[in-house]
Amino acid sequence: MADSAPKSEQRSSPPGRQKIMDALKSLLKQKEFAAITWTDIAHEAKVNEGLIYKYFGDLRNVLFQVLKEFVEYYWERINLDVRGIEGSLNKLRKIIWNLFYFYASEPVFARILLLEVRNLPGYFDSETYKIHKSWSRLTRDIIEDGIAKGEIRDDISPRDLMNAIYGAIEHSCLPGLLFGHKTDPDALTASVCKIVFEAINKHP
Amino acid sequence: MADSAPKSEQRSSPPGRQKIMDALKSLLKQKEFAAITWTDIAHEAKVNEGLIYKYFGDLRNVLFQVLKEFVEYYWERINLDVRGIEGSLNKLRKIIWNLFYFYASEPVFARILLLEVRNLPGYFDSETYKIHKSWSRLTRDIIEDGIAKGEIRDDISPRDLMNAIYGAIEHSCLPGLLFGHKTDPDALTASVCKIVFEAINKHP
């Protein structure tokens, strides 16, 4: 049903539609998405459940819509932040820092993006995922550029390298998100960059 | 309610209890855990729903129990596999290869462990997670030993290093699990080890 969601999906939000999205945003601060019900949202938004169905068809689509707005905003910033930096490794370092910073300052969304959303049916067709892919694309372009310029070794596939970097970042943030530890973007960036840029081997 | 699960939780399986676990194992090959219902399992196991409640209290607990058996088996193998290998980096390489191999040959469980189980309430108190922690513990011990012996640089925290390695591995497997690509443990091990052991920087 997600793809045949009734009526207007993309219009300039009618009040009720916006109230629903705001309600979800607010509820996500209190509990995980999986625990939020139609009734919760309808109640929080002071709106009838039928309206959720009408505008979104599905709770997941409300989430995807909320995430989209959010991720779009950050994507523009990250995109800008890399410009004006010289050298592939320096650019990579900046991206790494940005991600750590993003996950540290937006724990609610980080949790959703890293943990919850990936096994929701339909996510990989969502706008959010498309934006996520453009993050990867940007990173990969930088890597390929670095290889072309001879700044990055050419015997590792850019995809593997990208996966390793993203994986390292995400996994380093998980304990913080799950158990509420603080994470320090500067320290974590330093660690990841040391590992990836300089290797852990003491006697090469 | 999960923690006050009625009656026997750990006994030497009565037939019905075993049938329930087998039913879940079998259903997991067909669809994701979140899509499996009490009715599905009861039907597959040819057993009354009340029995699930009686023995496990909760579908999640059935899953945790199934995972536990499974992960225990692999844990013993991995533990053995590292013994007799000389040198911290060689040991790490073996662990990395083992994990890639494990995820490649058990896609159903890999999907569950990497994607589904982590946002299930109660997972981090489960036996499965305890075993997962002993994997990390083993890895970390190897790292610390490597640092002590001067084989691994000492200015990166073992925890950060472990997170980076595990993250790289897991993230490298995700696309395969999600989109059904094949993954090649040998190639991926080579990539990760090159990155972590030798660094990506061409001009140090």
Next chain:
DNA sequence: TTAGTAGGGTAAGTAAAACATACCCAAATA
């Protein structure tokens, strides 16, 4: 002016799922 109609919204239902309880019955034990 008036008859329609589009769009924001609600009341009210349905089917299925999760979660519980009370009970049955056969074998083991006192």
Next chain:
DNA sequence: TATTTGGGTATGTTTTACTTACCCTACTAA
């Protein structure tokens, strides 16, 4: 022989997700 124990079931009760039919106001075209 009386009774407990433990594997198992029949039978609810509530929540949830999802759906339909409809209301009402503002605008639009005849």
